[in-house]
Amino acid sequence: MKSFAVDVAVRQFSKKGEDIYGDAVKVSQTPDSTIIVMSDGLGSGVKANVLATLTVELASGLFQGDLSLHEIIETLIATLPVCKWRNIAYSTFSIVRIYDTGHVTVAEYDSPGLIYLREGNSAVPISTTERTIFDRTIRESYFKMNPGDMLVMYSDGILYAGVGEGLRMGWQEEGILEYVSEIVPTLSNDSKELADAIADRAIGFWANRPGDDGTVLCAKYRKARLATVLSGPPMDRGLVGRQIMDFLASPGAKIVCGGTTSHLVADYLNEELQLDERFLDTDLPPTGKIRGIDLVTEGILTLSRAAEYLKNGIPEDKADGATALLDQLLKADGIKFIVGMARNPAHQNTGLPDSIFLRRTVVEDLATLLNDMGKETELVYY
Amino acid sequence: MLEVRVCVGSSCHIRGGAKTLKTLKSLIESHGLADKVDLSADLCLDNCMQAPNVIVDGAIFGGITPDRAEKFFTDYILKKLQ
Numbered sequence: 001m002k003s004f005a006v007d008v009a010v011r012q013f014s015k016k017g018e019d020i021y022g023d024a025v026k027v028s029q030t031p032d033s034t035i036i037v038m039s040d041g042l043g044s045g046v047k048a049n050v051l052a053t054l055t056v057e058l059a060s061g062l063f064q065g066d067l068s069l070h071e072i073i074e075t076l077i078a079t080l081p082v083c084k085w086r087n088i089a090y091s092t093f094s095i096v097r098i099y100d101t102g103h104v105t106v107a108e109y110d111s112p113g114l115i116y117l118r119e120g121n122s123a124v125p126i127s128t129t130e131r132t133i134f135d136r137t138i139r140e141s142y143f144k145m146n147p148g149d150m151l152v153m154y155s156d157g158i159l160y161a162g163v164g165e166g167l168r169m170g171w172q173e174e175g176i177l178e179y180v181s182e183i184v185p186t187l188s189n190d191s192k193e194l195a196d197a198i199a200d201r202a203i204g205f206w207a208n209r210p211g212d213d214g215t216v217l218c219a220k221y222r223k224a225r226l227a228t229v230l231s232g233p234p235m236d237r238g239l240v241g242r243q244i245m246d247f248l249a250s251p252g253a254k255i256v257c258g259g260t261t262s263h264l265v266a267d268y269l270n271e272e273l274q275l276d277e278r279f280l281d282t283d284l285p286p287t288g289k290i291r292g293i294d295l296v297t298e299g300i301l302t303l304s305r306a307a308e309y310l311k312n313g314i315p316e317d318k319a320d321g322a323t324a325l326l327d328q329l330l331k332a333d334g335i336k337f338i339v340g341m342a343r344n345p346a347h348q349n350t351g352l353p354d355s356i357f358l359r360r361t362v363v364e365d366l367a368t369l370l371n372d373m374g375k376e377t378e379l380v381y382y
Numbered sequence: 383m384l385e386v387r388v389c390v391g392s393s394c395h396i397r398g399g400a401k402t403l404k405t406l407k408s409l410i411e412s413h414g415l416a417d418k419v420d421l422s423a424d425l426c427l428d429n430c431m432q433a434p435n436v437i438v439d440g441a442i443f444g445g446i447t448p449d450r451a452e453k454f455f456t457d458y459i460l461k462k463l464q
Contacts, residue, residue: 258426263426280423285391286423298392347430
Protein backbone atom coordinates (compact mmCIF):
# COMPACT_ATOMS: atom_id res chain seq x y z
CA MET A 1 0.00 0.00 0.00
CA LYS A 2 1.40 3.40 -0.96
CA SER A 3 2.14 5.77 1.93
CA PHE A 4 1.87 8.84 -0.28
CA ALA A 5 -0.64 9.99 -2.85
CA VAL A 6 -0.64 12.44 -5.75
CA ASP A 7 -3.60 14.80 -6.19
CA VAL A 8 -3.81 15.59 -9.89
CA ALA A 9 -5.99 18.44 -11.12
CA VAL A 10 -6.35 19.14 -14.83
CA ARG A 11 -7.96 22.15 -16.45
CA GLN A 12 -8.31 22.34 -20.22
CA PHE A 13 -9.78 24.70 -22.76
CA SER A 14 -10.23 24.36 -26.51
CA LYS A 15 -9.28 26.73 -29.31
CA LYS A 16 -12.08 29.12 -30.22
CA GLY A 17 -14.42 27.48 -32.68
CA GLU A 18 -13.33 23.95 -31.70
CA ASP A 19 -15.34 21.70 -29.44
CA ILE A 20 -12.64 19.30 -28.39
CA TYR A 21 -9.22 19.67 -26.83
CA GLY A 22 -6.08 19.11 -28.84
CA ASP A 23 -4.14 18.14 -25.71
CA ALA A 24 -4.57 14.91 -23.78
CA VAL A 25 -3.65 13.81 -20.26
CA LYS A 26 -3.58 10.40 -18.69
CA VAL A 27 -2.81 9.57 -15.08
CA SER A 28 -2.12 5.95 -14.19
CA GLN A 29 -0.81 4.02 -11.23
CA THR A 30 1.79 1.31 -10.82
CA PRO A 31 2.34 -0.42 -7.46
CA ASP A 32 5.10 2.05 -6.54
CA SER A 33 4.40 5.19 -8.56
CA THR A 34 1.97 7.59 -10.17
CA ILE A 35 2.52 8.26 -13.86
CA ILE A 36 1.34 11.41 -15.56
CA VAL A 37 1.53 11.72 -19.32
CA MET A 38 0.54 14.91 -21.11
CA SER A 39 0.62 15.38 -24.86
CA ASP A 40 -0.11 18.16 -27.30
CA GLY A 41 -1.17 17.01 -30.77
CA LEU A 42 -0.10 19.01 -33.82
CA GLY A 43 -2.77 21.52 -34.77
CA SER A 44 -6.09 21.66 -32.95
CA GLY A 45 -9.45 19.93 -32.86
CA VAL A 46 -10.15 16.30 -33.73
CA LYS A 47 -6.86 15.51 -35.46
CA ALA A 48 -4.79 16.97 -32.63
CA ASN A 49 -6.94 15.19 -30.07
CA VAL A 50 -6.50 11.81 -31.76
CA LEU A 51 -2.73 12.25 -31.93
CA ALA A 52 -2.44 13.43 -28.34
CA THR A 53 -4.70 10.63 -27.08
CA LEU A 54 -2.68 8.05 -29.02
CA THR A 55 0.50 9.37 -27.39
CA VAL A 56 -0.74 9.34 -23.79
CA GLU A 57 -2.40 5.93 -24.13
CA LEU A 58 0.69 4.41 -25.68
CA ALA A 59 3.06 5.88 -23.09
CA SER A 60 0.85 4.93 -20.13
CA GLY A 61 0.46 1.41 -21.50
CA LEU A 62 4.23 1.00 -21.84
CA PHE A 63 4.69 1.83 -18.15
CA GLN A 64 2.58 -1.16 -17.17
CA GLY A 65 5.29 -3.44 -18.55
CA ASP A 66 8.73 -3.83 -17.07
CA LEU A 67 10.54 -1.27 -19.24
CA SER A 68 12.96 1.50 -18.31
CA LEU A 69 12.09 5.13 -19.02
CA HIS A 70 14.71 5.12 -21.76
CA GLU A 71 13.15 2.09 -23.47
CA ILE A 72 9.69 3.61 -23.17
CA ILE A 73 10.79 6.83 -24.87
CA GLU A 74 12.61 4.91 -27.60
CA THR A 75 9.46 2.91 -28.28
CA LEU A 76 7.31 6.04 -28.24
CA ILE A 77 9.49 7.95 -30.66
CA ALA A 78 9.82 4.97 -32.98
CA THR A 79 6.06 4.42 -32.97
CA LEU A 80 4.56 7.89 -33.12
CA PRO A 81 3.86 9.29 -36.58
CA VAL A 82 5.97 12.07 -38.04
CA CYS A 83 4.67 14.67 -40.45
CA LYS A 84 6.65 13.85 -43.63
CA TRP A 85 6.19 17.27 -45.15
CA ARG A 86 7.36 19.27 -42.17
CA ASN A 87 9.54 16.50 -40.70
CA ILE A 88 8.26 17.18 -37.20
CA ALA A 89 6.52 14.84 -34.82
CA TYR A 90 2.77 14.94 -34.75
CA SER A 91 2.72 15.27 -30.99
CA THR A 92 4.84 16.42 -28.08
CA PHE A 93 4.85 14.80 -24.68
CA SER A 94 5.82 15.17 -21.03
CA ILE A 95 6.11 12.10 -18.89
CA VAL A 96 6.34 12.47 -15.13
CA ARG A 97 6.74 9.52 -12.82
CA ILE A 98 6.35 10.27 -9.11
CA TYR A 99 7.48 7.39 -6.94
CA ASP A 100 5.94 6.73 -3.55
CA THR A 101 9.26 7.78 -2.02
CA GLY A 102 8.92 11.26 -3.60
CA HIS A 103 11.59 10.65 -6.26
CA VAL A 104 10.54 12.08 -9.59
CA THR A 105 11.73 11.32 -13.10
CA VAL A 106 10.70 13.61 -15.92
CA ALA A 107 11.11 13.21 -19.67
CA GLU A 108 9.95 16.01 -21.92
CA TYR A 109 9.88 16.13 -25.68
CA ASP A 110 9.24 19.51 -27.27
CA SER A 111 6.87 20.60 -24.50
CA PRO A 112 7.24 23.55 -22.11
CA GLY A 113 9.31 22.73 -18.98
CA LEU A 114 7.45 22.02 -15.78
CA ILE A 115 7.47 24.11 -12.63
CA TYR A 116 8.40 22.61 -9.28
CA LEU A 117 6.92 24.35 -6.25
CA ARG A 118 8.01 23.67 -2.70
CA GLU A 119 5.20 23.91 -0.19
CA GLY A 120 4.42 27.53 0.62
CA ASN A 121 7.41 28.79 -1.37
CA SER A 122 7.98 29.87 -4.91
CA ALA A 123 9.38 27.81 -7.73
CA VAL A 124 12.58 25.80 -7.35
CA PRO A 125 14.76 25.50 -10.45
CA ILE A 126 15.24 21.95 -11.71
CA SER A 127 18.42 20.92 -13.41
CA THR A 128 17.82 19.12 -16.67
CA THR A 129 20.01 17.09 -18.99
CA GLU A 130 19.46 16.52 -22.65
CA ARG A 131 19.63 13.20 -24.36
CA THR A 132 19.23 12.38 -28.01
CA ILE A 133 17.10 9.41 -28.87
CA PHE A 134 16.57 8.64 -32.57
CA ASP A 135 17.52 12.23 -33.51
CA ARG A 136 15.05 13.71 -31.07
CA THR A 137 16.15 15.75 -28.09
CA ILE A 138 14.61 14.60 -24.81
CA ARG A 139 14.93 16.76 -21.69
CA GLU A 140 15.30 14.69 -18.56
CA SER A 141 15.30 15.63 -14.90
CA TYR A 142 15.47 13.84 -11.61
CA PHE A 143 14.64 15.31 -8.24
CA LYS A 144 12.86 14.51 -4.98
CA MET A 145 9.60 16.01 -3.76
CA ASN A 146 8.56 16.46 -0.15
CA PRO A 147 4.98 16.06 1.05
CA GLY A 148 3.04 19.25 0.21
CA ASP A 149 5.16 20.03 -2.87
CA MET A 150 3.52 20.53 -6.25
CA LEU A 151 4.35 20.22 -9.94
CA VAL A 152 2.80 22.40 -12.61
CA MET A 153 2.72 21.25 -16.23
CA TYR A 154 1.25 23.22 -19.09
CA SER A 155 0.91 23.05 -22.85
CA ASP A 156 1.91 25.74 -25.33
CA GLY A 157 -1.61 27.17 -25.37
CA ILE A 158 -0.66 28.53 -21.95
CA LEU A 159 2.89 29.46 -22.93
CA TYR A 160 1.67 31.54 -25.87
CA ALA A 161 -1.53 32.79 -24.27
CA GLY A 162 -2.37 36.26 -25.53
CA VAL A 163 -0.55 36.13 -28.88
CA GLY A 164 -2.55 38.34 -31.23
CA GLU A 165 -4.49 39.75 -28.29
CA GLY A 166 -1.98 42.26 -26.93
CA LEU A 167 0.91 40.04 -25.81
CA ARG A 168 3.29 40.01 -28.74
CA MET A 169 5.31 37.02 -27.50
CA GLY A 170 2.56 35.43 -25.46
CA TRP A 171 2.62 34.83 -21.71
CA GLN A 172 6.07 33.13 -21.83
CA GLU A 173 7.78 30.96 -19.23
CA GLU A 174 9.02 33.92 -17.18
CA GLY A 175 5.55 35.43 -17.07
CA ILE A 176 3.93 32.17 -15.98
CA LEU A 177 6.60 31.62 -13.33
CA GLU A 178 6.15 35.14 -12.02
CA TYR A 179 2.37 34.74 -11.83
CA VAL A 180 2.61 31.35 -10.12
CA SER A 181 5.11 32.66 -7.53
CA GLU A 182 2.81 35.60 -6.88
CA ILE A 183 -0.40 33.64 -6.54
CA VAL A 184 0.76 30.52 -4.65
CA PRO A 185 1.06 32.26 -1.25
CA THR A 186 -2.57 33.43 -1.57
CA LEU A 187 -3.93 29.93 -2.28
CA SER A 188 -4.41 26.98 0.04
CA ASN A 189 -1.85 24.68 -1.62
CA ASP A 190 -4.64 22.92 -3.47
CA SER A 191 -3.86 21.54 -6.94
CA LYS A 192 -7.29 22.32 -8.42
CA GLU A 193 -7.26 25.89 -7.17
CA LEU A 194 -3.86 26.54 -8.77
CA ALA A 195 -4.74 24.84 -12.10
CA ASP A 196 -7.90 26.96 -12.30
CA ALA A 197 -6.04 30.18 -11.49
CA ILE A 198 -3.43 29.60 -14.22
CA ALA A 199 -5.98 28.55 -16.86
CA ASP A 200 -8.26 31.50 -16.05
CA ARG A 201 -5.38 33.93 -16.40
CA ALA A 202 -4.38 32.37 -19.75
CA ILE A 203 -7.96 32.56 -21.05
CA GLY A 204 -7.99 36.19 -19.89
CA PHE A 205 -4.88 36.91 -22.00
CA TRP A 206 -6.68 35.32 -24.94
CA ALA A 207 -9.59 37.73 -24.21
CA ASN A 208 -11.83 34.66 -23.80
CA ARG A 209 -11.19 33.59 -27.42
CA PRO A 210 -8.24 31.17 -27.13
CA GLY A 211 -6.07 31.06 -30.23
CA ASP A 212 -4.86 27.58 -29.25
CA ASP A 213 -6.03 24.82 -26.98
CA GLY A 214 -4.49 24.83 -23.53
CA THR A 215 -3.97 22.46 -20.63
CA VAL A 216 -2.74 23.07 -17.11
CA LEU A 217 -2.01 20.18 -14.79
CA CYS A 218 -1.09 20.51 -11.12
CA ALA A 219 0.08 17.49 -9.16
CA LYS A 220 0.48 17.64 -5.40
CA TYR A 221 2.46 14.98 -3.57
CA ARG A 222 1.06 14.39 -0.10
CA LYS A 223 0.73 11.81 2.64
CA ALA A 224 -1.84 9.18 1.69
CA ARG A 225 -5.07 8.89 3.65
CA LEU A 226 -5.50 5.26 4.57
CA ALA A 227 -8.36 3.23 6.02
CA THR A 228 -8.65 -0.33 7.26
CA VAL A 229 -11.91 -2.25 7.33
CA LEU A 230 -12.31 -5.30 9.57
CA SER A 231 -15.26 -7.51 8.72
CA GLY A 232 -16.16 -10.95 10.00
CA PRO A 233 -14.63 -13.30 12.57
CA PRO A 234 -11.86 -15.61 11.33
CA MET A 235 -12.66 -19.12 10.12
CA ASP A 236 -10.51 -20.41 13.00
CA ARG A 237 -11.79 -18.69 16.13
CA GLY A 238 -8.39 -19.18 17.73
CA LEU A 239 -7.07 -16.46 15.40
CA VAL A 240 -9.37 -13.69 16.69
CA GLY A 241 -6.60 -12.00 18.68
CA ARG A 242 -4.18 -12.06 15.77
CA GLN A 243 -6.79 -10.72 13.36
CA ILE A 244 -7.71 -7.83 15.67
CA MET A 245 -4.05 -7.04 16.35
CA ASP A 246 -3.42 -6.91 12.60
CA PHE A 247 -6.39 -4.53 12.30
CA LEU A 248 -5.31 -2.24 15.13
CA ALA A 249 -1.72 -2.11 13.87
CA SER A 250 -2.80 -1.01 10.37
CA PRO A 251 -2.42 2.70 9.63
CA GLY A 252 -5.24 5.19 9.07
CA ALA A 253 -8.95 5.22 9.88
CA LYS A 254 -10.29 2.09 11.61
CA ILE A 255 -13.66 0.77 10.47
CA VAL A 256 -15.41 -2.32 11.84
CA CYS A 257 -18.23 -3.83 9.74
CA GLY A 258 -20.09 -6.61 11.51
CA GLY A 259 -22.15 -7.20 14.64
CA THR A 260 -20.13 -10.11 16.00
CA THR A 261 -16.89 -8.49 14.85
CA SER A 262 -17.70 -5.25 16.68
CA HIS A 263 -18.34 -7.18 19.91
CA LEU A 264 -15.02 -9.01 19.50
CA VAL A 265 -13.18 -5.70 18.98
CA ALA A 266 -14.94 -4.02 21.93
CA ASP A 267 -14.05 -6.99 24.17
CA TYR A 268 -10.46 -6.96 22.96
CA LEU A 269 -10.13 -3.24 23.69
CA ASN A 270 -12.07 -3.59 26.91
CA GLU A 271 -14.39 -0.84 25.71
CA GLU A 272 -18.14 -0.62 25.52
CA LEU A 273 -20.00 -1.09 22.22
CA GLN A 274 -22.69 1.55 22.06
CA LEU A 275 -25.44 1.99 19.51
CA ASP A 276 -25.34 5.20 17.52
CA GLU A 277 -28.85 6.69 17.47
CA ARG A 278 -28.38 8.50 14.15
CA PHE A 279 -29.54 5.78 11.77
CA LEU A 280 -32.06 3.87 13.88
CA ASP A 281 -34.92 4.67 11.54
CA THR A 282 -33.37 3.52 8.27
CA ASP A 283 -33.87 0.26 6.36
CA LEU A 284 -30.34 -0.83 7.29
CA PRO A 285 -29.15 -1.88 10.75
CA PRO A 286 -27.85 1.09 12.78
CA THR A 287 -24.21 1.95 13.34
CA GLY A 288 -22.37 1.63 16.62
CA LYS A 289 -19.57 3.31 18.54
CA ILE A 290 -16.43 1.94 20.15
CA ARG A 291 -13.90 4.33 21.66
CA GLY A 292 -10.79 4.41 19.46
CA ILE A 293 -12.61 3.10 16.36
CA ASP A 294 -13.65 5.59 13.67
CA LEU A 295 -16.79 3.79 12.51
CA VAL A 296 -18.72 0.67 13.54
CA THR A 297 -21.45 -0.73 11.28
CA GLU A 298 -23.33 -3.97 10.78
CA GLY A 299 -21.58 -6.20 8.22
CA ILE A 300 -22.96 -7.91 5.17
CA LEU A 301 -26.09 -5.79 4.51
CA THR A 302 -24.25 -2.48 4.98
CA LEU A 303 -21.32 -3.58 2.79
CA SER A 304 -23.64 -4.79 0.00
CA ARG A 305 -25.62 -1.55 0.17
CA ALA A 306 -22.41 0.52 -0.01
CA ALA A 307 -21.44 -1.36 -3.20
CA GLU A 308 -24.93 -0.80 -4.58
CA TYR A 309 -24.63 2.96 -3.88
CA LEU A 310 -21.28 3.06 -5.67
CA LYS A 311 -22.79 1.33 -8.71
CA ASN A 312 -26.02 3.32 -8.90
CA GLY A 313 -25.20 6.52 -7.04
CA ILE A 314 -26.19 7.47 -3.50
CA PRO A 315 -29.82 8.63 -3.41
CA GLU A 316 -29.75 12.25 -2.29
CA ASP A 317 -32.10 11.78 0.65
CA LYS A 318 -30.22 8.79 2.07
CA ALA A 319 -28.23 8.81 5.28
CA ASP A 320 -27.64 5.37 6.74
CA GLY A 321 -24.89 2.97 7.78
CA ALA A 322 -23.80 2.52 4.16
CA THR A 323 -23.48 6.26 3.47
CA ALA A 324 -21.50 6.64 6.71
CA LEU A 325 -19.21 3.82 5.52
CA LEU A 326 -18.78 5.45 2.10
CA ASP A 327 -17.98 8.80 3.73
CA GLN A 328 -14.96 7.11 5.30
CA LEU A 329 -13.95 5.00 2.28
CA LEU A 330 -14.21 7.80 -0.28
CA LYS A 331 -11.92 10.00 1.82
CA ALA A 332 -9.19 7.35 1.67
CA ASP A 333 -6.56 6.83 -1.02
CA GLY A 334 -5.76 3.30 0.10
CA ILE A 335 -8.06 0.80 1.82
CA LYS A 336 -7.11 -2.48 3.43
CA PHE A 337 -9.88 -5.01 3.99
CA ILE A 338 -9.29 -7.64 6.67
CA VAL A 339 -11.93 -10.26 5.94
CA GLY A 340 -12.91 -13.02 8.34
CA MET A 341 -14.08 -16.13 6.54
CA ALA A 342 -16.32 -17.61 9.25
CA ARG A 343 -19.79 -18.29 7.86
CA ASN A 344 -22.83 -17.49 9.90
CA PRO A 345 -25.20 -20.46 9.52
CA ALA A 346 -28.13 -18.22 10.40
CA HIS A 347 -27.63 -16.41 7.10
CA GLN A 348 -29.05 -19.35 5.17
CA ASN A 349 -32.72 -19.74 4.25
CA THR A 350 -33.48 -16.07 4.69
CA GLY A 351 -35.24 -15.80 1.35
CA LEU A 352 -32.43 -13.56 0.07
CA PRO A 353 -29.86 -14.79 -2.47
CA ASP A 354 -27.16 -16.85 -0.74
CA SER A 355 -24.45 -14.96 -2.63
CA ILE A 356 -25.03 -11.74 -0.73
CA PHE A 357 -24.09 -13.56 2.46
CA LEU A 358 -20.72 -14.63 1.13
CA ARG A 359 -18.72 -11.95 2.88
CA ARG A 360 -15.77 -12.51 0.60
CA THR A 361 -17.86 -11.89 -2.54
CA VAL A 362 -19.43 -8.76 -1.09
CA VAL A 363 -16.11 -7.27 0.06
CA GLU A 364 -14.33 -8.12 -3.20
CA ASP A 365 -17.14 -6.50 -5.16
CA LEU A 366 -16.84 -3.32 -3.08
CA ALA A 367 -13.02 -3.35 -3.38
CA THR A 368 -13.22 -3.64 -7.18
CA LEU A 369 -15.56 -0.66 -7.35
CA LEU A 370 -13.20 1.40 -5.18
CA ASN A 371 -10.29 0.30 -7.34
CA ASP A 372 -12.09 1.51 -10.45
CA MET A 373 -12.31 4.91 -8.76
CA GLY A 374 -8.50 5.03 -8.56
CA LYS A 375 -8.18 3.86 -4.96
CA GLU A 376 -5.63 1.31 -3.95
CA THR A 377 -7.09 -1.74 -2.20
CA GLU A 378 -5.61 -4.69 -0.39
CA LEU A 379 -7.46 -7.79 0.82
CA VAL A 380 -6.31 -9.97 3.67
CA TYR A 381 -8.22 -13.13 4.63
CA TYR A 382 -8.45 -14.90 7.97
CA MET B 383 -34.96 -0.86 36.02
CA LEU B 384 -35.62 -3.75 33.67
CA GLU B 385 -33.00 -4.06 30.96
CA VAL B 386 -34.35 -5.03 27.51
CA ARG B 387 -31.98 -5.32 24.55
CA VAL B 388 -33.19 -6.02 21.03
CA CYS B 389 -30.80 -7.30 18.38
CA VAL B 390 -30.73 -5.46 15.04
CA GLY B 391 -27.67 -7.20 13.55
CA SER B 392 -27.71 -8.84 10.09
CA SER B 393 -29.83 -11.92 10.82
CA CYS B 394 -32.19 -10.20 13.23
CA HIS B 395 -32.59 -7.22 10.90
CA ILE B 396 -33.63 -9.45 8.00
CA ARG B 397 -36.17 -11.23 10.20
CA GLY B 398 -37.71 -8.02 11.53
CA GLY B 399 -35.58 -7.09 14.57
CA ALA B 400 -35.88 -3.36 13.86
CA LYS B 401 -39.69 -3.60 13.77
CA THR B 402 -39.71 -5.64 17.00
CA LEU B 403 -37.64 -2.86 18.59
CA LYS B 404 -40.12 -0.20 17.40
CA THR B 405 -43.13 -2.19 18.58
CA LEU B 406 -41.63 -2.74 22.03
CA LYS B 407 -40.70 0.95 22.23
CA SER B 408 -44.22 2.13 21.51
CA LEU B 409 -45.75 -0.47 23.90
CA ILE B 410 -43.42 0.63 26.69
CA GLU B 411 -44.37 4.26 26.06
CA SER B 412 -48.12 3.62 25.80
CA HIS B 413 -48.00 1.72 29.09
CA GLY B 414 -46.10 4.59 30.71
CA LEU B 415 -43.16 2.34 31.53
CA ALA B 416 -40.34 4.45 30.09
CA ASP B 417 -38.88 4.99 33.57
CA LYS B 418 -39.10 1.31 34.44
CA VAL B 419 -37.68 -0.28 31.29
CA ASP B 420 -34.26 0.49 29.84
CA LEU B 421 -34.72 -0.41 26.16
CA SER B 422 -31.72 -0.52 23.81
CA ALA B 423 -30.55 -2.09 20.55
CA ASP B 424 -27.53 -4.30 19.96
CA LEU B 425 -25.55 -5.26 16.84
CA CYS B 426 -25.29 -8.95 17.78
CA LEU B 427 -26.49 -11.07 20.68
CA ASP B 428 -24.67 -14.15 19.39
CA ASN B 429 -27.81 -16.21 18.88
CA CYS B 430 -28.33 -15.63 15.14
CA MET B 431 -30.00 -19.00 14.45
CA GLN B 432 -32.98 -17.96 16.60
CA ALA B 433 -33.25 -14.40 15.21
CA PRO B 434 -34.74 -11.94 16.02
CA ASN B 435 -33.43 -12.03 19.58
CA VAL B 436 -34.33 -10.05 22.68
CA ILE B 437 -32.57 -10.11 26.04
CA VAL B 438 -34.60 -9.32 29.14
CA ASP B 439 -32.62 -8.99 32.34
CA GLY B 440 -29.89 -11.30 31.06
CA ALA B 441 -32.21 -14.02 29.68
CA ILE B 442 -32.24 -14.44 25.90
CA PHE B 443 -35.41 -15.03 23.89
CA GLY B 444 -35.29 -16.03 20.22
CA GLY B 445 -37.88 -15.77 17.48
CA ILE B 446 -39.39 -12.48 18.68
CA THR B 447 -40.65 -11.48 15.24
CA PRO B 448 -42.67 -8.24 14.97
CA ASP B 449 -45.98 -10.13 14.99
CA ARG B 450 -44.99 -11.84 18.24
CA ALA B 451 -43.65 -8.70 19.89
CA GLU B 452 -46.90 -7.59 21.52
CA LYS B 453 -47.62 -11.02 23.00
CA PHE B 454 -44.02 -11.18 24.25
CA PHE B 455 -44.48 -7.77 25.86
CA THR B 456 -47.68 -8.77 27.70
CA ASP B 457 -46.64 -12.32 28.56
CA TYR B 458 -43.14 -11.60 29.60
CA ILE B 459 -42.09 -7.97 30.06
CA LEU B 460 -45.29 -6.84 31.81
CA LYS B 461 -45.32 -9.92 34.05
CA LYS B 462 -41.68 -9.41 34.91
CA LEU B 463 -42.50 -5.87 36.04
CA GLN B 464 -45.37 -6.92 38.32
